[in-house]
Amino acid sequence: MKVKAYITLKEGVLDPQGKAVEHALLSLGFQGVSGVRVGKYITFDIQVRSEAQARDQVEKMCQKLLANTTIESYQFEIIQS
């Protein structure tokens, strides 16, 4: 199965990279852009027996490694392949 995980900074956590991108967009002449946040988009394959098992494993991966849950949130999708 294919996994797509989205790791984002929690609301209220400062995002200097997002701010830098926002300033760069404005200097390039793109107007009306605000609230830029930069997160991670992690994709991989996982070999498991069922979608439920995949969900369980990926939940644990996010908790233990992929996200820093103090400052980051995560969401993921499992795609049957």
Added chain:
Amino acid sequence: MKVKAYITLKEGVLDPQGKAVEHALLSLGFQGVSGVRVGKYITFDIQVRSEAQARDQVEKMCQKLLANTTIESYQFEIIQS
């Protein structure tokens, strides 16, 4: 409107960060994981008149700044808010 952009390394481009995550997952005991790739997930708000204009602007942002099109691909979604 809300924009969600996904920046990924093109196939064939080495991804050392992905490899590091893959090894870390395996050392933590997660089995059956392969092909880990780490990309960027960029979200922001844009004030434009129409969805077509948003698409056009975001396409240009990806080309000019958000993605390095030599080695990265991009996809994006526009969400009416």
